[in-house]
Amino acid sequence: MALEILYFAWVREAIGSDAETVEPPDGVETIGDLIGWLAGRGEGYAEALGEPGRLRAAIDQVFASMETPLGEAREVAIFPPVTGG
Amino acid sequence: MKPDVRVQADAFDSGVELAALExxxxxxxxxxxxxxRGDGGLEALxxxxxxxMTEQALGGVAAEAARRWPLLAxxxxxxHGRLVPGDRIVFVGAAAAHRGEAIAATNFVIDWLKTDAPFWKREIFGDxxxxxxxxRAADDAARVKWDS
Structure with a gap:
């Protein structure tokens, strides 16, 4: 199923793109799985996504842990810990 | 009471906001x-x-504050966007019958929005x-203290 992926801050810069549509293969069931799969797509991806402990994510605009199943997600955002305020 | 939540590039006037709360x-x-702050030769943020997601996330924090304290506003x-030293980034204002609720709710909102609102700051220096x-780990700790 097509999934819209958004990247922010240094994740966006390392990947060189702020959004893309992907079709994850079978076996990609959680956000952590998705990040692991995306990390294999090239050098910038490996740099941005190689250490999932440094990343945070949201599914359909709600924060979600790495263990969260993608389920019927339409939009997944991957980004560093937030620094607003 | 519906919180007034705004995400904007434009400047805001703190005096106008406080007068409205009064x-x-x-x-x-x-x-x-x-x-x-202009620390270390910072030219812009x-x-x-x-x-x-931003407005919804801030709205969630504001709604949680309104659930915890009896606020009137x-x-x-x-x-967001480019800001320079001296610019205002964020405003939180709470109105309540008594000072305790207003102060606690303000403190809560600023602690939670540090960790629960999807913003990322880039520092640009003069050189x-x-x-x-x-x-900062201290920001996570500040959020968690409200859980007890």
Missing amino acids: QRGAGGIASFIGIV ELEHYPA LTVIHR GRSQWVEA
Whole structure:
């Protein structure tokens, strides 16, 4: 199923793109799985996504842990810990 | 009471916001205003955010404050885009019958929005260097203290 992926801050810069549509293969069931799969797509991806402990994510605009199943997600955002305020 | 939550690039006037809160029949108003510091030769801050999520996330924080304290009004404004030292970044203002609720709610909102609103700051220095601001463990700790 097509999934819209958004990247922010240094994740966006390392990947060189702020959004893309992907079709994850079978076996990609959680956000952590998705990040692991995306990390294999090239050098910038490996740099941005190689250490999932440094990343945070949201599914359909709600924060979600790495263990969260993608389920019927339409939009997944991957980004560093937030620094607003 | 529906909190007034705004995400905007434009500047805001703290005096106007406070005056509006004073019209809500409260016994006390508390507020927090975040300002860009010019430490270490900082020339500008660029605040990136996740537009589809930001307002909803701030609204969630504001709604939680309204659930915890009997507020008469709550205003939360967060700017994005390029800001320079001295610029206001964020405004939190709470109106309540008594000072305790207003002060606690303001403190709560600023602690939670540090960890629960999708903003990322990039620092740009006068000598051309720039870097993304790292999240601070102290901010996570400040959020958690409200869980007890």
